[in-house]
Amino acid sequence: MILSGRVVNISRTRIDFGFNALDNLHKMLLSQEYRKSRIFILVDPNTGKHCLPVLAKACPGLDSASVFEIEGEETSKSLVTAQKIWIELLAAQADRQSLLINLGGGVVTDMGGFVAAGLKRGIAYINIPTSLMGMVDAAIGGKTGVNLHNLKNQVGFFHSPSAIFIDPRFLKTLPEVHLRSGFAEVIKSALVGDPVLWRKILGKGASTILALETSDKFWQDMILKTVVFKNRICCQDFREKKLRKILNFGHTIGHALESLSMATDQNTLLHGDAVALGMIAETWLSHMKAGLSETEAIGIISFLRAGYQAQADVVKDSFKITGSSYDSIYDLLLHDKKNKDGQILFTLLQAAGKPRVSMRAGREEIVSALDKLFE
Ligand SMILES: NC(=O)c1ccc[n+]([C@@H]2O[C@H](COP(=O)([O-])OP(=O)(O)OC[C@H]3O[C@@H](n4cnc5c(N)ncnc54)[C@H](O)[C@@H]3O)[C@@H](O)[C@H]2O)c1
Structure with a gap:
């Protein structure tokens, strides 16, 4: 785990916390491992508006990534939304080497993690939590899932993100x-x-x-x-x-x-x-x-x-x-x-x-x- 550039603990998922977290993401995306990956970004309307420009500025290479938007309400954390994203990802030629970046609160990271876990038996994903709930809880720990029949998180997978980048500046626009x-x-x-x-x-x-x-x-x-x-x-x-x-x-x-x-x-x-x-x-x-x-x-x-x-x-x-x-x-x-x-x-x-x-x-x-x- 890296906190403001300091390695604190080795865990199965890399976590960057601090105001330079997105710079570290930028370096990671330029690395050998990700340079050739097809990159997709999942947002909701608010994170698309407030957070995507911040991410794009910190990581200029992401201009060419395809952006998918979900409704972003708790009720959209469903199998119907997952199916819609899977179809859109396949139409955009997603393959097993593709990388999904989830930019949002717990709804986006739960949903995006679920989609990544299911697509082609599992593709890599990165969480960039933008809500407090996402930062302190939802984005960490690899629990992904959707609701079913108004019951919370009934269908899901344990599927760890490859990395988590937490920049507290995103909280400035959080209601x-x-x-x-x-x-x-x-x-x-x-x-x-x-x-x-x-x-x-x-x-x-x-x-x-x-x-x-x-x-x-x-x-x-x-x-x-x-x-x-x-x-x-x-x-x-x-x-x-x-x-x-x-x-x-x-x-x-x-x-x-x-x-x-x-x-x-x-x-x-x-x-x-x-x-x-x-x-x-x-x-x-x-x-x-x-x-x-x-x-x-x-x-x-x-x-x-x-x-x-x-x-x-x-x-x-x-x-x-x-x-x-x-x-x-x-x-x-x-x-x-x-x-x-x-x-x-x-x-x-x-x-x-x-x-x-x-x-x-x-x-x-x-x-x-x-x-x-x-x-
Ligand atoms: N997987 C887990 O371990 C885990 C843990 C805790 C919670 N959760 C799940 O997380 C979900 C709740 O997460 P949440 O509270 O983040 O809800 P959310 O994702 O709906 O985000 C809350 C609202 O804030 C907006 N938003 C997010 N970041 C913003 C920003 N920086 N600026 C402006 N608006 C912003 C979103 O668009 C949304 O309208 C629930 O579905 C819950 O079950 C999962």
Whole structure:
């Protein structure tokens, strides 16, 4: 892994982080390995507008690359979109030596990685994440996938990118709501793996952090620490046999809420917002099931409420949380990919920095956690 030109760690994927990341990409594309590759770039309308010109300026040779644009909404992360890109790639003579560059947030990198994994049994791809969610999470670790029937990431492959280039300057044009969404994964990462960072984040407060410029040292440190953490965990347990499951804190209930939102007309809940709400509920489950002290649980929940209460209220209003909506959430939980033998499994916290994986919880406990979330 290279951080601002410094080699920090050897991993299966090269990661460049810093303001010269795109210069390093330029050098890489000129190397023997890629000089003859046919290059394709995947964008969505926003990254095509705001990020593609930045990439083109840093890597002049990319002028001749073919650019494909997807709609870029969560609902476009589908087999239909994948098929469309595959057909376009074949029409443009893509072969096994071709290289796909994914320039965008998690939707583009999940989708592009999936397309690369499937085309001709796997072509190489590079991720250039442009959203906070992409930088600290989605672009790292080789999980690719699409949604199916409003269920999140049901079809996918583990297929590592050849390299990841993270230039935090892309965040300048990222809308605030997506910064807030990506911040949820930073919080999660600190809660499961970096108690020192968590205390710093807790001390500063969600609203203060979200109001800071992303060029602020506080943001840069948080992002870098989260990138290094995610990469370390994925290197140690690429296929999520055990350790990588710690990254799922907040995601069991979070994914159910997100799927429920996708099935409604409003479809307003962003992935990170759903994870933040999932963390509120799963923090309370952690108190009930994993020995998290009440004081620490309330501290975490209050912090998350300060950043995400409005999203909880929107969900509460739009889903009209009643006994029957809890039924829909429970049904979705029964589809969670992590389930085993029909049991719903959670990653919970014994304390900040002490995650416990594959914890079972029964229906009544889940209902109590949802009551806490929507109280
Ligand atoms: N594979 C993984 O390990 C993993 C991990 C976490 C999340 N995810 C997935 O990531 C997705 C969410 O990612 P996301 O939050 O990045 O969503 P996203 O890709 O939809 O991006 C959010 C929005 O920001 C815009 N955008 C992105 N970068 C921009 C920039 N620099 N300037 C202006 N606009 C910009 C996009 O066009 C989009 O409208 C979900 O599908 C989630 O399941 C995957």
